[in-house]
Amino acid sequence: MSESIEATANMINNNSTNTPTIIAVGGGKGGIGKSFFTSNLAIYLSRFKKVTVVDLDLGSSNQHTCLGLQSVRTTISDFLSDKIVHFQELEEPTRYINLKLVSGCFDSLNITQLTDADVQKLIAGIKTLNSDIVILDLGAGTAAATVDFFTSADNSILVASAEPTSIENAYRFLKVLFYRKLQHVFLAQNAQEELARLLAHRDQFQEKSPNQIVKDIYQRNHVLGRAIMNDLQSLDLSVVLNQIRMSHDEQVGHGIASVCNKFFGVWCKYLGAISYDDAVWQSLRKSQPVMIANPQSSVSQQISKIAKNLVGSTAKTAVL
Amino acid sequence: MSDFKEQTYYELLEISTSASTDEVQQAYLRAKGIYAPDSPAIYTIFSRDEAVQLNHLLDEAYQTLSHHAKRREYDLKLQTGNYTVIHDKATTADVQQAKPAVMPSLTPDDKKELARQGIGITKFGQYTIDPMVEHEMQQQQMFDGTFLKKVRIYKNINLETLCEHLKIGRHHFNAIENNDFNKLPATVFVRGYVKQMAESLGLDAQKVTDSYMRILKDVRD
Structure with missing residues (x-):
């Protein structure tokens, strides 16, 4: 083991609890490389720890293809329909040591219509996995279930590209996340009336920044305002910029992180960028993660660097 | 927050x-x-x-x-x-x-230090230095609109910001960058615009102007 790999392994401390560290990979836009990044991050981390990828891109799952599995025995639908009782039974071994997959492959056609109870059941099931690290690969869009999976994780990674369409969707995703968080806190605090008032004046609120909205709530109700602030601050958010074509695109990554702070009031770390590279589609053709197909490529080096930044930045979480 | x-x-x-x-x-x-x-x-x-x-x-x-x-x-x-x-x-x-954002003056030593860190400075902001592009700019002999546009984008300068700063209509800059010579005004104006554009891009204004005007002359003749 080289010195740098050993150092990284040492940074990943032993899990002192029985639950795995959960990393969610999301972002509003489709086709920006969430599944690609998930599979390669999993390959990197599986060199040090037991890793399970859970494909929650429900209805459009393809982690099994990214990780080179042609078919799977069980799927998430089996767990939701109680055909499978224990979530661990969904884990399929992959061809890579220390790396398992819970696939969404061949899910039932109504899998995209998850209820809150389904989401809670899945989150509870994910926490029972025996791996050290679980990586959730989320789908595009701003469905409540997707946002809830994203915020339930110990580390939430937003993937975006430098194009305006991607940036717009990333911010849209964060706005929905903000409102979803508000909703959860209001209900947890038995503040249904406040919530109803907020929703009734949603148009007015949308003209304000999330920061300002929280401040307004705090001025009216200190307990509620403080609870929302604590909830937002507990989010361990970071951003990865994918498919960059020019070095100064990196500024967009720093920019998204900064906007999270100034506009959303959420601390966000920029983990790094991945270049647009033909090595990626070449690896996809082989149904292999680029970290395996072309470990010397600049893309693989960039993913390793991002993973190290993630590991090194997780002082807030218990495990990484 | x-x-x-x-x-x-x-x-x-x-x-x-x-x-x-x-x-x-x-x-x-x-x-x-x-x-x-x-x-x-x-x-x-x-x-x-x-x-x-x-x-x-x-x-x-x-x-x-x-x-x-x-x-x-x-x-x-x-x-x-x-x-x-x-x-x-x-x-x-x-x-x-509000004027377009123009950077406060930095000393030559400040600029050297930033360049050492890979950060280039223009009047309008910063850009990441790419040694290959810098070399290409040094070696370039023919400065047509396409090359000027490439330098502008490389240096992270927005066309609108440049137009506002130089008080020159955007359509003129578009015509210069697109080598759309039919839409350019009289030669004397073009010379002035190209010179100011080159200065703002941090290029050798004389060299750029001479090159661009030679191309324009060939087309118009």
Whole structure:
């Protein structure tokens, strides 16, 4: 083991609890490389720890293809329909040591219509996995279930590209996340009336920044305002910029992180960028993660660097 | 958590209160790049007016925190709790009269240090130095519109910002960059525009102007 790999392994401390560290990979836009990044991050981390990828891109799952599995025995639908009782039974071994997959492959056609109870059941099931690290690969869009999976994780990674369409969707995703968080806190605090008032004046609120909205709530109700602030601050958010074509695109990554702070009031770390590279589609053709197909490529080096930044930045979480 | 209009200068620049002058400068340059009114990073988040206000505050923050005595006075206000609304908030009039963002003057030593860190500086902001592009600019002999556009994009300069700064119509710059010679005005004007454009891009104005005018002459003859 080289010195740098050993150092990284040492940074990943032993899990002192029985639950795995959960990393969610999301972002509003489709086709920006969430599944690609998930599979390669999993390959990197599986060199040090037991890793399970859970494909929650429900209805459009393809982690099994990214990780080179042609078919799977069980799927998430089996767990939701109680055909499978224990979530661990969904884990399929992959061809890579220390790396398992819970696939969404061949899910039932109504899998995209998850209820809150389904989401809670899945989150509870994910926490029972025996791996050290679980990586959730989320789908595009701003469905409540997707946002809830994203915020339930110990580390939430937003993937975006430098194009305006991607940036717009990333911010849209964060706005929905903000409102979803508000909703959860209001209900947890038995503040249904406040919530109803907020929703009734949603148009007015949308003209304000999330920061300002929280401040307004705090001025009216200190307990509620403080609870929302604590909830937002507990989010361990970071951003990865994918498919960059020019070095100064990196500024967009720093920019998204900064906007999270100034506009959303959420601390966000920029983990790094991945270049647009033909090595990626070449690896996809082989149904292999680029970290395996072309470990010397600049893309693989960039993913390793991002993973190290993630590991090194997780002082807030218990495990990484 | 607070709105950016109520953040301290340190929060605005996202630095600690013990940040060195170099760190202040780097944070300022980075923030100016991120929050330029046409920056993609603020798309759908801040309006142009809000971006102008934010830039105004960033300028204030830099001018205060990079000046030893002003910073000490500001720190004292923060420590004694006299910090309420220390910023000069940008008014609507400020916004309307706002000039395109132009960087404060840096000393040649500042620029050398930043270049050593891979950061290039123009009047309008910063860009990441790419040695291959820098070499290409040194070696280039033919400066047509396509090459000028390439340099502008490389140096992270927005066309609108450039037009506002030079007070030259955007259609003229479009015609220059697109080598659309039929849409260009009389030769004497073109020479002036290309010269100013080259100066703003940090290129050898004489060399660029001579080259562009030779191409224009060949086409018009």
